[in-house]
Structure formats: C-alpha cells, structure tokens
Amino acid sequence: MKAVVSSHTLGNLFSQVFASGWVPDVLPVVWHAGEPLVLPVAFYRDAFRMIDRLKPAELTITHAFQTNGTLINDEWCAFFAEEQVDVGVSIDGPRQFHDQHRLTRAGQGTFERTIAGVRQLRRQDVPFHVISVLTPASMAAPAEMFDFYVDEGIDAVCFNVEESEGGHVSGSFADAGIEAAYYRFLSEFWQLSVRRPGAIKFIREIEYAIEQVIRPQDAPFSNQLVEPFAVLSMDWAGNISTFSPELLGLKNDRYGDYLLGNVNTGILTDFLDSPNLARMLRDIEVGVRECRGSCQYFSVCGGGEPVNKLAENGTFASTETTYCRLTKMRPTDLVLDAIERAQQRGGGAGEAARAQLARVGAYEGLGRRW
Template sequence: MESIAVNTRGGVQHVVLQATPFCNIACTYCYLPDRSRFEVMRLEVVDAVAELLASAESDAEVLEVRWHAGEPLTAGPSFYAEAVALMASRLSGRYEVRHSVQTNAILVDRDWCRLFKNHSFRVGVSIDGPEEINDAHRLTRRGEGSFRKAMRGVARLREEGVPFDTISVVTPATLGRQERFLDFLENLAPRSVGFNVEETEGSHQSASLASADFEPAWQGFLERLVGWEKRTGIPVREFDRIRRSIAGSGFGAVNEQARPFGFINVDVDGNLYTFSPELVGLTHSAYGSFAIGDVWTPWPSLHASASLKAQATSIADGVEGCRRRCEYFSVCGGGAPANKLFENGTFDSDETAMCRCTVKDVTDVVVRDIEASTGHGE
C-alpha cells in the first residue's frame, strides 16, 4: 500500500496517553464512550510507546506527554512512577520529556503530590467554578455534586506546594454568574486558567452552542476576562495562544492537530491515533475506527495506513478550505478536525461554532485590547 506524503515539520511533539478510560465522576457533557470501563494501561504498552518514539524521525527536542482521557489518577501513583521511569530509560538523551496530567483532583493526596514534585508533572485541575456552577454538570456517579471532594484535593495541592492550572467548561450557568465565577478563580490562585466551551463531540450534543444567546454572552465574558487577567495577573490560556500567534511565535503556522503525527494519541489498549486527541476510542460511519494501528506497528506501516490516508486527505481538504475562506486562518491553521467532524459531519469543512467562540471571538477581543493599549485603535 502506498504511504501518504506526511508533513513531519517539527516531528512528534505531543503524546496523549490514556492511562485508563475510567472516570470516577459522571459529567453531563462528557463524550468519552468507555468512561465506566476500569482498565489500566499495561506497562508493556508504555514501553512500546517509548520505543516507537525513540525510533521516530523527529528534530523535536521537547516531548510533551499528557496523561488524559478519563480520570488519570484512578490508575494509581505507582503506575505513573513506573511509567515515567520506563519512558526515561528509553528516551533519555533523545528528548526532554515533560509530563502533565489533567485531573478532577478528587483523589489527590500526599502521595500524589510527592509524585508530581519528584517527576516535575504539570498539573491541570478540571473545575467549573464555585459549588453551584460546578455541580450543575460535574456530578459523582451517584448524581451528587463533586465540588467539595475536588476542593479537598485542591487544598492538598496548595498545602504541598504543587502549582496547578485550571480548565473550566463554560456553560450558560457560568455566563449567568460571571462575577461569582471569576472571584472564585481569583481566590483559587491557579498558575493559569483555561476555558472550554461545551462542545459537540462523540455522542454529546452541546446545548450551549445550539443556543442563540450563548455566543453574545460568551463575547461579553471575554471582554470582562481581559480586565480580570490584567488585574489578577493570572494568565488566560486562550488569550496567550492568540497573542503568541500574533507575535509570530508560530502557534498558527502549523496546526498540530491537522498534521499527521503532530499528536500521537494512545488508548489504554495500545491502539494508536493521530490528529485530534478527542478522536481516541471513537468511531464514525465514514472512517470506522480512527485508530491507524497500535504501538507495536512499525513506522512504515503507520505511514501506509489506509485509515491515516482517508483521514489526512479529508482533513487537508478542510484546512485548505479554511485557508481560502477564513481571515482568521493565520491564528489557528485550519481548526480542530474533531470539532469539524462532529459539528459539520466531515473533516472537509471549515467554520464551526467552536472555532467562532474559541478562535474568532477570542482573536477579536485580543486585537481590540492590543489596539487600545498601543493607541492604534483610535
């Protein structure tokens, strides 16, 4: 089978590993199909991932390894201690490996904090705001609010001196209580904050993006957020991305989610995916499984995968459509394939509600702020 021409600029830089698909809570907006399956990635899979990465043709010096897609801490700290050691033994001298984990913080204790500090993990906490906002959607498996349990974990991180970032899903409940929400984040004092709007992905259909009232309220929130960031000194992830792109640091030059092997995403069983991490474990009528092989598949066979060719061709056509028709192309490089697929039904498409909110609206706010601060908007 003929392999496709793959743009390997920058090589492999991002690896998303699903230590377990299981999650100990049941968020109403979750799209993961196997979140009730309790399985932990075998160390043989971790070792095979590391061996594959060690043999990759890549000029990247830094490798970002993100433990995500499920609640990673349910795998236990001993798993990560062994996994980190395995990866270090394979990749030392080839990459500077940086580990990060996205967690709901419920299981955080002293042992976890020790592991995070010993291995320089960057910790992200998923929390949607104060109790009445968070618990509208982030529920335990018994249908109770998860806020108080999460805050005990956050308190432990702070006590042990572990810095953390936050990611919050913004819903109408957030936008209806903006001052309360932002006061909560300020008092939490994270290293940075990030915001995801409720997305349409997998089997989950976003009620937020379907509402005509959501985007105007979101735009107002972004305007307010500019002043909040300046006053608190807490960086906002979305603003930082756009500022770096405008400054020419290259964020928009190559869209890693749209480039084959820009992301390597591995599920708990060792199946290997590329493009958007949100495609892990999902299937689609046009593509079947999005897996292009597994971690034991040699690079030539991965490059020759029929599934890779089908996905890459459609994604590239969609990116070209964005290039031709969208004036914001330079700051995003063609959008997130997963959002295009699940909102528009195909990778070969351009604008999504998600990109309007997280690229176009954010860019407009950042540009207005830059113009106001430099006097160019007068």
C-alpha cells in the first residue's frame, strides 16, 4: 500500500513553518523522494491552495518536482505550466546509459517512458531541466551525452555521480580514476556547449562553480546543509529532519533515525531543543571547523554535505570525501584552470570560460576566492 501524506499533516507542517518566523521572503518547496507523480494532479492542486490560504500574504512560495518522467501527460503539463512548477526529470542520457540502472520492478529499462515524458514537456512548452547520474561509461562519452541532450531539445542539465549514502556504498567511488574522468567529462561537455551556442543553456556544475569562484569578496555565502532548519525535510507521516534531506529515512547507532519530532504531535520550534539535533549539530560543527582549517576549497563549499561525510568517513565530524572532491573541488579546479587559460592565451576550455564568464558579465575584475 502506498503511504500518502494527509492534508492534516501538510496543514500542520505549513502552519507551523509560517508561524516559526524562520522563513525569509521566498519559501521553495520541493516534492521528491519517491515518485511525486504517482499521486493525482488534484492532490497537488488541493495542497497548493491550502498552502496559499495558510501563508502570509507577502511570502512567495515556489514549487519544484523531481520526477522520473514516466507518468507525465497533458494533465501534468497543464498543471506544471499553470502553477509554474520547476520540473526536474531524472534521465541518465541515451538509452544505453539510462537503462543500465533505471529499471522497473520487472527489470525493464524505463528509457522509453522517461523520454516520452520529456517529449511531452517539450510539446507543451513546459520548461524543465534534467538530472543525469553519471557512470564511468557515460563519463567516457561526453559527445554522445551532449548530442543526446541537443537532439532531444534538453538545454538545462545537472550531473550527479552515484554517491555513497547511508549503507549504500557507491561502486563509482571505488574507481581510482573517477575524479580525473569526471573533470575530463565536464571540461569536454562545457567546450562542446560553447562551440554550439544556445544548444545547452545551463550546466549546473559549471554555473555553480563560476558563481562561487567569482563572487565578490564581501558577498555572503552559507552552506544550508550544515545549518539547522535551513533545510527542513518531512516524510509522509509528519516526521521532521534537517541538514541533508537524504538523512530522512536512514538510521544510525549514534543519531537513531535523525528525526527531531513530528508536526502532528509536537511544535516545530520546540524541535530546536531536541537532543538528537544537539548531537548531530555538535558533530557537524566539528566537521565544518576542520574543513575551514584544512581545506583551500572552504570558501566555495562551506563544509560539504553531512550525509556524505557520514557515509564515507563514518562521522559528521570529518572533512574530505570522494563526493566533495567530485562536486566541489574538481568543478572549481576546472573553472579556475579555464580562467587561467582564458587570461593567458585563450583557446579550448579557456574560450569556454571566457564565453561563459562574459555571459554572466563577470569576466572583468575576476578574483580568486583564496
């Protein structure tokens, strides 16, 4: 039987969030973890209207869905467009890469159904991006990946590498050459996109790295994943967790189930006093402090992701992970290398950097963050 969050639980969550005084001008709400489209459109229409009724007038709410795309139809497209939902589709590239890991319970590849959902979004002019999990095979094929996106009219891409979380240990991370392969993939993909202006408009890993590397010295930077309640996660039953969203649903000897309370039986602001929060925060702060003292990438990272530190190092109170080397260090290196080439002689990735940086209007006055 499917576990579905009730409107009573959603009402408790949002009324307590709005009453907490923790929300700034905009509250992004992300519906994910489990396939959100298995519930009917009417469920979300009702939920969105209820949230609108509860929210303070001046507060803006944005909604994002992360979906496998297989259930997208006309009705979903109309809903996404009307509600201006930020849609992310999980597709790992062309069939031979996607069907390696994304299978139905019966063991069938889901590529056909996912790409049908992508095409439906395009037909209905619904903006979307894709998230692709890279494997060693797809990392070795940047041109093939690029051509696939361009042929399918996909112009906003985000790359993940299969990571270690909870008890799951990533096979990709065990590959000694993974960092060099990932760097090469991003570099070549970026250069391909510069040679075909307009074909790919957004590569998350490059955009974010540029944003961090070139931000003004005095611009504020925070890592929400290490701040209590900057990210709030709730499961279907109303249980609340914070820090990395992936912690919700995991278990650990030291932190139990990472839960701080339940919005149906407690009050959100009281969860600040949760002993579990204190335990987690103490260890996370130790990890961040050690990162600050030892890592030259701290100014563009802010101490990384607790869930990956725990999975790879066995404790929040730690520093480097394969995950942070892939998601923070190598993209930052790539952008810095490209900037140096752009400044020295242009060409190759240098051209890519110059074009990208010119686009964000930030090439002049560029300064390293360390």
